[in-house]
Amino acid sequence: xxxxxxxxxxxxQNLGALLxxxxxxxxxxxxxxxxxxxxxxxxxGALTAELTAAGLVSERAPRETGRAGxxxxxxxxxxxxxxxxxxxxxxxxxxxxxxxxxxxxxDRRELVRTPGLPAEESVPVLAGFVKEMHQTVPEGSVxxxxxxxxxxxxxxxxxxxxxxxxxxxVDGSLGPALATDLDSNRPVLVNRAADVSALAEHTxxxxxxxxxxxxxxxxxxxxxxxxxGGRRLTGHGGYGxxxxxxxxxxxxxxxxxxxxxxxxxEIGEHALLQAAGRDGATGPGAARAVVEAxxxxxxxxxxxxxxxxxxxxxxxxNLVNIFNPDVVIFGGPLRDIYLAAATRVRSRINAVALPAxxxxxxxxxxxLGEEAALIGAAELAxxxxxxxxxxxxx
Amino acid sequence: xxxxxxxxxxxxQNLGALLxxxxxxxxxxxxxxxxxxxxxxxxxGALTAELTAAGLVSERAPRETGRAGxxxxxxxxxxxxxxxxxxxxxxxxxxxxxxxxxxxxxDRRELVRTPGLPAEESVPVLAGFVKEMHQTVPEGSVxxxxxxxxxxxxxxxxxxxxxxxxxxxVDGSLGPALATDLDSNRPVLVNRAADVSALAEHTxxxxxxxxxxxxxxxxxxxxxxxxxGGRRLTGHGGYGxxxxxxxxxxxxxxxxxxxxxxxxxEIGEHALLQAAGRDGATGPGAARAVVEAxxxxxxxxxxxxxxxxxxxxxxxxNLVNIFNPDVVIFGGPLRDIYLAAATRVRSRINAVALPAxxxxxxxxxxxLGEEAALIGAAELAxxxxxxxxxxxxx
Numbered sequence: 001x002x003x004x005x006x007x008x009x010x011x012x013q014n015l016g017a018l019l020x021x022x023x024x025x026x027x028x029x030x031x032x033x034x035x036x037x038x039x040x041x042x043x044x045g046a047l048t049a050e051l052t053a054a055g056l057v058s059e060r061a062p063r064e065t066g067r068a069g070x071x072x073x074x075x076x077x078x079x080x081x082x083x084x085x086x087x088x089x090x091x092x093x094x095x096x097x098x099x100x101x102x103x104x105x106x107d108r109r110e111l112v113r114t115p116g117l118p119a120e121e122s123v124p125v126l127a128g129f130v131k132e133m134h135q136t137v138p139e140g141s142v143x144x145x146x147x148x149x150x151x152x153x154x155x156x157x158x159x160x161x162x163x164x165x166x167x168x169x170v171d172g173s174l175g176p177a178l179a180t181d182l183d184s185n186r187p188v189l190v191n192r193a194a195d196v197s198a199l200a201e202h203t204x205x206x207x208x209x210x211x212x213x214x215x216x217x218x219x220x221x222x223x224x225x226x227x228x229g230g231r232r233l234t235g236h237g238g239y240g241x242x243x244x245x246x247x248x249x250x251x252x253x254x255x256x257x258x259x260x261x262x263x264x265x266e267i268g269e270h271a272l273l274q275a276a277g278r279d280g281a282t283g284p285g286a287a288r289a290v291v292e293a294x295x296x297x298x299x300x301x302x303x304x305x306x307x308x309x310x311x312x313x314x315x316x317x318n319l320v321n322i323f324n325p326d327v328v329i330f331g332g333p334l335r336d337i338y339l340a341a342a343t344r345v346r347s348r349i350n351a352v353a354l355p356a357x358x359x360x361x362x363x364x365x366x367x368l369g370e371e372a373a374l375i376g377a378a379e380l381a382x383x384x385x386x387x388x389x390x391x392x393x394x
Numbered sequence: 395x396x397x398x399x400x401x402x403x404x405x406x407q408n409l410g411a412l413l414x415x416x417x418x419x420x421x422x423x424x425x426x427x428x429x430x431x432x433x434x435x436x437x438x439g440a441l442t443a444e445l446t447a448a449g450l451v452s453e454r455a456p457r458e459t460g461r462a463g464x465x466x467x468x469x470x471x472x473x474x475x476x477x478x479x480x481x482x483x484x485x486x487x488x489x490x491x492x493x494x495x496x497x498x499x500x501d502r503r504e505l506v507r508t509p510g511l512p513a514e515e516s517v518p519v520l521a522g523f524v525k526e527m528h529q530t531v532p533e534g535s536v537x538x539x540x541x542x543x544x545x546x547x548x549x550x551x552x553x554x555x556x557x558x559x560x561x562x563x564v565d566g567s568l569g570p571a572l573a574t575d576l577d578s579n580r581p582v583l584v585n586r587a588a589d590v591s592a593l594a595e596h597t598x599x600x601x602x603x604x605x606x607x608x609x610x611x612x613x614x615x616x617x618x619x620x621x622x623g624g625r626r627l628t629g630h631g632g633y634g635x636x637x638x639x640x641x642x643x644x645x646x647x648x649x650x651x652x653x654x655x656x657x658x659x660e661i662g663e664h665a666l667l668q669a670a671g672r673d674g675a676t677g678p679g680a681a682r683a684v685v686e687a688x689x690x691x692x693x694x695x696x697x698x699x700x701x702x703x704x705x706x707x708x709x710x711x712n713l714v715n716i717f718n719p720d721v722v723i724f725g726g727p728l729r730d731i732y733l734a735a736a737t738r739v740r741s742r743i744n745a746v747a748l749p750a751x752x753x754x755x756x757x758x759x760x761x762l763g764e765e766a767a768l769i770g771a772a773e774l775a776x777x778x779x780x781x782x783x784x785x786x787x788x
Contacts, residue, residue: 005398013398212630228622228634235606235718239751240622245715247708247746250643259746314641321639322716324629352641352653357633 012388014039018047019056019077020386023102024203027076029062048075054390055142056082056101077102080138084381085146087126088193088373089113091219094122096129098137099378101144101385103204105371107133144392145186147380149196149373151219189380193217194241195232196376197331197366198225203379205367210326214319215366216243218332221256222264228323244268248315266311269333275304291336309341313348320353320361327362331372335365406782408433412441413450413471414780417496418597421470423456442469448784449536450476450495471496474532478775479540481520482587482767483507485613488516490523492531493772495538495779497598499765501527538786539580541774543590543767545613583774587611588635589626590770591725591760592619597773599761604720608713609760610637612726615650616658620717638662642709660705663727669698685730703735707742714747714755721756725766729759 005013017037022028028036033044051057055078062074079100088095090113097108109129113122130146137143194217198207207213213227222244226233233240244264245257252261253271265271269287273279276290277300293301316328330338338345342363349358366372385392399407411431416422422430427438445451453467473494482489484507491502503523507516524540531537588611592601601607607621616638620627627634638658639651646655647665659665663681667673670684671694687695710722724732732739736757743752760766779786 005404007401007404010398010401010404017398212634228627228629229625231623231625233622233717235622235751236720236754237718237750239748240606240716240718242715242718242748242751245746245748246712248641248644250708257748314644318640319716321636322634322713323627324631324634324636326630352639354633354636354639354651356631357629357636360630 012390014043015047015050015389016386018044018075019051019101019389022057022075022077023382023386024208026102027074029072029074031072033075048073051075051389055140056385056389078142079104080106081140082142082144082385083137084144084378084385085130085133086149086374086377086381087130087146088149088377089122089126089151090149090193090373091151094125094129095374096126096133097374097378098133099375099381101382103375103378105374107136108374109133143184143186144385145381146188147196147377148188148190149193149377150190151193187381187384189383191377191380192223192225192241193219193373193376194223194225194331196225196380197368197372198227198329198376199232199379200368200372200376201329201366202227204375205372206329206364207327212323212325213327213329214243214316214323214325215329215331216316216334218264218268218334221245222268222334224319226323243315243319246315246318248311248318263311263315267308267315267334267337271311272304272308272337275307276301277304287333288336291340294340305337305340306344308337309344310348312337312341313345314352316345316363317349317352317358320349320357324357325361327364329364329366331366332370338363339365406784408437409441409445409783410780412438412469413445413783416451416469416471417776417780418602420496421468423466423468425466427469442467445469445783449534450779450783472536473498474500475534476536476538476779477531478538478772478779479524479527480543480768480771480775481524481540482543482771483516483520484543484545484587484767488519488523489768490520490527491768491772492527493769495776497769497772499768501530502768503527537578537580538779539775540582541590541771542582542584543587543771544584545587581775581778583777585771585774586617586619586635587613587767587770588617588725589619590774591762591766592621592723592770593626593773594762594766594770595723595760596621598769599766600723600758601721606717606719607721607723608637608710608717608719609723609725610710610728612638612658612662612728615639616662616728618713622717637709637713640709640712642705642712657705657709661702661709661728661731665705666698666702666731669701670695671698681727682730685734688734699731699734700738702731703738704742706731706735707739708746710739710757711743711746711752714743714751718751719755721758723758723760725760732757733759 018033021033021036030044034041048059052059057075057077059073059075062071079102082101083098083106086097086099092113093110094113095110098106100106111125194215197217198213198215201207201215202213211230215225217223217225224241224243226241245262247259247261248263249261249266253265254260255262255265272287272290273281278290290301290304294305368375412427415427415430424438428435442453446453450472451469452472453469456465456468473496476495477492477500480491480493486507487504488507489504492500494500505519588609591611592607592609595601595609596607605624609619611617611619618635618637620635639656641653641655642657643655643660647659648654649656649659666681666684667675672680672684684695684698688699762769
């Protein structure tokens, strides 16, 4: 029931729309911008001039087209100059990168992380990475903010972070800590890895251009970044997407959450290792080893992969009935399991999901691979700039 | 990535925002409109003048307030003059109403319907109701469109209707048929009863002011109208919300959809009647009779209600984990089962849903009762008017 924007808001919204277009699509001619944004040529010219003056885009003549007439100028994002920091706290890795407008990774650092390390102890490491990268930033560059992807479960964009067991429920405050370490008042936005990975794939990956997306993620548990009608499903308190705790096997294995037969007890790494008779093994490498053993003909491993693939398809079928999505993306270790058991997953979906719904759903693996969370964290930071380019770049 | 609206679009958007406000909240002072819509007094004055000239609202001085100073004029919707037709095709009833702006039922008709009657055969009956009501419409009234709620499953807002088994999959085309019968080119929007009931409760019922809503509905099957971040979840093809086909009991009863153990096989009327040893009984009255027998101490009926309530809570817990909703509303026959087994439902949610999520969720019954679908169908029709008041009222 909000009233319409004022003229000044309209201008900022148009600046944001143009900047977002080149951020997502890269160098774009003025002619294409005119068509795609539905604005007239003089407006596109004026907006481009403002964004150029702010140092956010640059214009140049295109290469010779061979066509008659004056060629349309090409607008490109100032990727080398305008940047965000992106951090990702994963189960076994800490990553940080300097990412230029347009999603270009300009610099990066990573460190193998002791699993179970409390989230707060990751903060000084990541801040150190950022300081290191910061020393080589060319003069005249524009820092727009930072984004952090966190494995586990968390609440809110700025505030308290609850990291999932087995790391303990930590009520840390990553955002403010990083802001202090970066010595900047630019925003530091923190979100779940599942959500930022979904954002990344939706912006420039396997879900680009699709409105209804389920990105399945597996780190300490199984959850999902869900996009409904082009917008992120957050729910009341930011906890939406806890699909790993959908009970699929009533009376099944006990789950860390206190319930039984949660989806993550059937499709998680632990389930795969247990089914393969490798209870003692740990880490993402261990799960991958089972999938590889299956590929090389190990019968026990093959049975384990089929069993987990079966439950994977079963839970996806439920989500497909509930959401009628355009695409389901299998992220993290679920990627390998999906690829090894794709026929099983699809056949389970065909058995359980309604025909009108299942026919349209695409099953995909992430296009951005293990970088998805990092790229998504940068998108979080760029989100502020794209919402109001002149203010955020000031 | 759409560009911002033009000045003309801004004006229409503001007209829509003001009209929507009085449509939802009833008579409202200019002072409150200024505050709530965040527009200045002169803009509110100009918008009100335009809507008054179009005959959509009227203004009058408020009753004596006893306060000093000039009292703020009160703007009210022209409920007696501006109206939509609403129709609802339910399993056992056909309803039609003339509904005034502001959600006031001005006239109504209903007929007990033979269950299993194909959807197309309902069209002439409803059209007849509408023609009858049309004869008594005061001169100078403004018809803005019609909305139709359909039990079962359907696709798209205008087009093909697939009615669920047991009525057979009917590819009828209700929208155009009604448009012809009404002899008007105003839009006729058709949607699932679950979705329009959710819309009605969200606009002026148990979910008013809440952004994340699951409205559970039970007619020929169980489905849900789901609102995520204030917007309806439709999914790729408009099939989103088929929660009745979430499998909760793998290897359970066969379902009409071809799968086994779907939620609707455990919480549907058939399940309740079967558990109560009343397989032969049919109709919504039969299910209510079981709930009443349980209330009067019938042990078999009590066991049946507990069993169905248990599965009801179990499935809701899954949805709560997935959506982190503000509210879950139990509609249709699920209302009685929920009320009879509320403790059971809540205890199941407490056992299965994550603490951070379950703590906030409210469990409610519909405020609009069995009128929800009809009121929601009218809201579908008013949606067009509210999006662009002057065009739709022209």
